Amino acid sequence: MKRHYAEEWTKWRVLVSEQTQSGQSVAAFCRDRGLRDGLFYDWKKRFREVVGEKFVEVEVATPGEPVPVTPGYGMAIELRLNKGRSLVIEPGFDASHLRALLAVLESGA
Numbered sequence: 001m002k003r004h005y006a007e008e009w010t011k012w013r014v015l016v017s018e019q020t021q022s023g024q025s026v027a028a029f030c031r032d033r034g035l036r037d038g039l040f041y042d043w044k045k046r047f048r049e050v051v052g053e054k055f056v057e058v059e060v061a062t063p064g065e066p067v068p069v070t071p072g073y074g075m076a077i078e079l080r081l082n083k084g085r086s087l088v089i090e091p092g093f094d095a096s097h098l099r100a101l102l103a104v105l106e107s108g109a
Contacts, residue, residue, distance in 0.1 A: 007052070010100065011045075012043040012047075012098070013047060013099070013103065014096055015033075015035070015040070015043070015101065016040070016043060016044050016047055017095070017096045017099050018096065019040070021095065021096075026040055026041065026044075077089045078092075
C-alpha cells in the first residue's frame with residue numbers, strides 16, 4: 001500500500017510540475033491529458049501544504065575555483081547540499097527530474 005501511494009505521489013508531482021512549466025491553464029492541461037481538474041487541484045494543494053516555503057542557502061564559488069565543464073556544453077552549475085553532497089547540473093537537464101531529486105534529498109532520504 002505504501003509503494004502505491006509513493007507511485008501516485010511521484011506521478012502527480014510530475015504532472016503538477018509539467019502543468020506549471022507548460023504555461024497552460026489547469027483546465028487546458030487536464031483536458032489534453034484526460035484528467036479531472038478537481039483531482040489535479042487536490043494534488044496541487046497537497047504539494048503546496050507539504051512543501052510550504054523553504055529557503056536554500058546558495059553560495060557563489062570564489063574566482064579561480066574549478067567549475068565542472070562538459071565538452072560541447074556551456075558551464076555547469078554545481079549545487080552543494082548538506083552532508084557533503086553536491087549535484088552538477090549541465091545545460092539541457094530535465095527540470096522535472098531535478099525537482100524530483102531535490103524533493104527526495106530535502107525529505108532527508
